[in-house]
Amino acid sequence: MTTGEAGQAGIRMESSTALHTQGQTHDEDGSLFGWDPMTGIVSVWAQRDGRALIWRRVKDEQGERIDRLSDHFHPWLFATILEDVTHPGTNLLPEGTPCPTGHAIWFRELDGPTGSYRYLLSSTDGRLLEREILFGASHRLNYQVKNISELEHTYYRLGPVEQYLMATGRVYFRNLNYEDLHRLQFDLETTALDPRQGRIFLVSIRDSRGFEAILEAPTANDERRLIIDLCRIIRERDPDIIENHNLFGFDLSFLSRRAASHDISLTLGRRGPGGTHAILEGREETLAIGPEARRRTRYSVAGRELIDTLDAVRRHDFVVRDIPSYGLKEVARYFGIASPKRVYIEGSEIYNTYMREPEMVRRYALDDVNEVDGLSRRLLGAPFALASMAPRRYERLASAGPAMGILEPILVRAYLRARTALPCQATYDSGNTEIEPHAGGAVYLFASGVAEHVVKADVASLYPSLMRTFKIGPASDRLGILLTILGRLTDLRLAHKEAARVAEPNSIDSNHHNATQAAMKILINAAYGYMGAGQMALFSDGRAANEVTSRGRAILSQVLRSLEARGTLPIEADTDGVYFAVPNDWSEEQERALVAEVGAELPSGIRLEYEGRYRAMLSHEVKNYALLTYNDKLIVRGVALRSSRAEPFGERFLRQALHYTLLGNIPRVRQIFLDTVNALRDRQLTASDVATRVRLSKSPATYRTSRSSHQEPAYEALLNAGRDEWLPGERIRFYKGRGQRRYIWLPEAVAEESTTPQHWQQRRSSQSHSTTQERQDYDIEHYVQVLVTSYAARLRKAFSPEDFNQLFTLDQPGLFDLYEHPIEEIRPRLERENAALTL
DNA sequence: ACTCACCGGGG
């Protein structure tokens, strides 16, 4: 086949293989899953010149292997005008007209309103297309246009891979399971964080086929060899995916800097366009001369997908908002994938430890890559499933925003396929009167303090349900694609949820269905946000977004009125959910029946769900509360009930005090308070109980310059200890000692550089005279004040002012103190609030 | 109290 005769469509491509010629296309699902049946794609590389490479993982009688296909496609873009390519030098032909020389620009006029992207332009070579446009535009605008991106509202152009996938209807991973991927993790251990100051001394490698290796460079002279070996091993193992935690921010940038310093190239890819192994490509975004490089570089390599589990963690936490730290070790523990035998070494001690005990560092480094594998399995199922829907690379989908990064490409693919004009935001903006200010979900605080017998109910997928029920989609989406796929996704998601439920837990099947439903949830939830995305989004529609939220507020009001009418007490409500208190003698069945009753009054398609019941709730502020479950678990939500300082003694106090406040055992709260005060005053607490842990951001030099104008406790603590060297990023603990401005550094345990948490516990309890752990020279009154003002204060809403003062006074109540009631009679209170906020 | 710059993560 020659590209010139690519049939009626200048856009449509033909494969060098005939693999995709059979297999039916489901048209309605084509917009969601693509339509080309080619299976097993694990990577795609495409270039502006119209060349594309596809790597497929195929399994047949001969076993499993990777096939590489070469392909050609016609690079394309949307245009609002045709003018730039109508000059005499351009061979402009209607789409579908054969061109023997191949030097043509094809065009097609699309159905769409004036001002929209009504022209589809394509060519055998995208560079030719761009040259012609730049030439024409420069002429038209009377200045030198250097890049298509300067012509923002005239042309809509995507990256080559997106163009290829959208034009062909191909997607990644069709008929593959996550477990089929060949994933490799590697982790660098270096002598410093900065590649100008340090070098790689060890690399751990593992892959999903059972391979494990350690490469070492004991001396600086060995580093070059190590890098070459690392590249060779990756080529030999030939994984589809390379993964690590902070892969882009650290490992690849460090590696490429060190490789450059040895003048070697990182041949990590599969055989690329030139037939040789592809070299890692990175785009350093110019870092200013400042102390540190801020922006991250995106790396890519032909034939493999690069996955940073840090991105996956961020995205996960964007939804759950519960991960305290995004560090690999912390996250691994959070997800329960850290091995009990995991070796922990403080970052700055890794190289020192290696010098003394190399075996320990080897184990540490392998633990790292194993945890990355665990994280990937836990978090990358959804992006994997998304990659079999959206026309983008897996590695991009793993870090893309769900609206602009995933949903929009799906919409654009559908418009391209339907040969329909894309809306142009610029024309919509000017055509419409100013969009009214955007109002979001309603947030109410009806009561603060302690309530008992609390129920949580919420509307399942409120915004998507409203969009679907009331058919609210972007006006500019003339094909109605967003609502079509929203409906399809909602139905399919339910089916996958059900399939996951009946599948054997943790089986490949259940993982697949779970990942797919999670991916669909991401898309479903993105639909509303996408409409409100403003001029960023091609199909945004502020008016439609407003209609969704206003209907949402109406639904929430209806639920609240209905709950009140039935004798329950709403406590707080936020957009789609409400906490409310029910009479003491209600059973769970009664609660559920109530929720069902209230839900039955809502429009069909809007489902109110019973989410849970709690023995008690401390309502502090909107979105800030503590819950006690019926099996005695304390749940704390919102920043207002947490301390940013996080001295261990205060955290401990607050949790216990919250717990007993919610149980109504107020004498016990007083007792805990007094015990804590006494423990402080009797110096029963250790320095580590009162110490704050902070991360140093300034280098010694930076701090020295700002010190005279403003002293910072953390650095003063180090300087007081005679330490005038430290590294930015280092975490230290310190506490306040006696005397003005006396801050004391609390070094980490130094007896062993590494220890498992279990060892740690043992050492603390068994070695009673360890030097650093047992220091007690803290400033007693300072920490008593912290206890009162920073921790006890968080219980203020639970009591009347008098009761609160009595409960947390530092004076032992004397005989003559006249309090309204004795401690035994204090009850937590519940105050009605009249503040109803709309955010 | 409120704005503003900076940080995250990696050895």
Place this chain on the structure above:
DNA sequence: GTGTACGGTGAGT
């Protein structure tokens, strides 16, 4: 550029 982060925190006023 094989596209655009963002939300929390502590310092400074």
